[in-house]
Amino acid sequence: MIEAHSLTKRYGAKTAVDAIDFTVRPGLVTGFLGPNGAGKSTTMRMIVGLDRPSDGSVTVNGKPYAQHRAPRHQVGALLDARAVHPGRSARNHLLAIAATHRIGKKRVDEVIGITGLESVARQRAGGFSLGMGQRLGLAAALLGDPATLILDEPVNGLDPEGVAWVRVFLRSLAAEGRTVFLSSHLMSEMAQTADHIIVLGRGRVVADAPVGEILAGAGAGTVRVRSPRAEQLAGILETEGGAVTLVESDVLSVTGIDAERIAELAAAAGVVVYELTPIAGSLEDAYMALTRDEVEYHTTQTLAEENR
Numbered sequence: 001m002i003e004a005h006s007l008t009k010r011y012g013a014k015t016a017v018d019a020i021d022f023t024v025r026p027g028l029v030t031g032f033l034g035p036n037g038a039g040k041s042t043t044m045r046m047i048v049g050l051d052r053p054s055d056g057s058v059t060v061n062g063k064p065y066a067q068h069r070a071p072r073h074q075v076g077a078l079l080d081a082r083a084v085h086p087g088r089s090a091r092n093h094l095l096a097i098a099a100t101h102r103i104g105k106k107r108v109d110e111v112i113g114i115t116g117l118e119s120v121a122r123q124r125a126g127g128f129s130l131g132m133g134q135r136l137g138l139a140a141a142l143l144g145d146p147a148t149l150i151l152d153e154p155v156n157g158l159d160p161e162g163v164a165w166v167r168v169f170l171r172s173l174a175a176e177g178r179t180v181f182l183s184s185h186l187m188s189e190m191a192q193t194a195d196h197i198i199v200l201g202r203g204r205v206v207a208d209a210p211v212g213e214i215l216a217g218a219g220a221g222t223v224r225v226r227s228p229r230a231e232q233l234a235g236i237l238e239t240e241g242g243a244v245t246l247v248e249s250d251v252l253s254v255t256g257i258d259a260e261r262i263a264e265l266a267a268a269a270g271v272v273v274y275e276l277t278p279i280a281g282s283l284e285d286a287y288m289a290l291t292r293d294e295v296e297y298h299t300t301q302t303l304a305e306e307n308r
């Protein structure tokens with residue numbers, strides 16, 4: 001369990017994280033999303049005690065990270081998978097971490113097994129592919145058998161097979177009752193991995209809800225209508241207050257009027273309708289809508305600045 005209360009980080013005049021409150025619960029995969037610069041990494045660094053909050057607090061399993069006597073047994077973090085001595089074998093890398101945290105060799109071999117690294121455990125970590133490096137990072141995070149896992153962009157740069165592996169693996173960790181908190185800027189990836197999503201925009205929480213709820217909100221009210229008299233129907237629907245776009249000569253996209261009402265209006269006017277489909281929005285649409293005003297540098301702004 002991770003709990004943030006009015007958590008704030010300022011760098012000089014810049015407020016990177018702005019008095020945020022959130023709870024990350026056990027037994028679920030919680031996705032932490034936001035555009036570049038939204039404050040995700042800063043928040044994660046504060047959770048694991050690598051950065052001090054300017055204000056407010058964040059606890060893991062009930063206490064600030066630094067106050068745990070054996071933090072590796074509470075929290076496993078994967079913040080930078082490349083933070084590995086390249087000349088060391090994967091097993092020696094894990095043994096070195098284990099030794100400084102009074103974790104036995106048996107556990108090292110266990111996490112090598114759990115993360116599927118057996119065949120490469122004695123090879124130099126410097127020669128690892130990104131996917132193998134990510135597995136090694138996860139193995140290190142799991143050494144202390146922690147109840148809470150914090151992962152910054154764990155699928156960044158992985159091939160589809162690697163992404164699928166991480167996804168299944170994280171879901172299995174949550175199914176064991178652990179708290180799994182991972183950041184990403186890819187909403188589509190989160191839709192398949194996370195149960196719950198927290199979205200940050202410019203240091204503030206702009207959404208905190210189950211994935212299903214965010215999806216439901218995304219395309220709420222958009223209906224695809226196909227009719228041989230699309231233009232006539234468009235006029236009728238607009239008079240009723242709908243926002244109508246003629247997508248093709250016989251297809252309309254309608255918002256503001258639900259499918260049943262569209263059917264009634266078409267029937268009353270004697271207009272034949274071939275198709276009437278409520279469209280569920282994609283998570284990507286929901287994300288774009290949520291963060292539209294929150295991205296740090298809009299392309300248009302950058303262009304305007306360049307033209308100045």
Ligand SMILES: Nc1ncnc2c1ncn2[C@@H]1O[C@H](COP(=O)(O)OP(=O)(O)OP(=O)(O)O)[C@@H](O)[C@H]1O
Nearest residue numbers: 011014016034035036037038039040041042043185
């Ligand atoms: N050490 C620092 N000094 C000054 N500003 C910083 C520092 N670290 C982060 N920032 C600023 O704080 C804001 C949030 O950065 P952060 O890295 O937490 O965002 P993020 O959501 O993780 O983005 P990304 O997806 O790009 O990693 C950014 O504007 C960043 O420039």
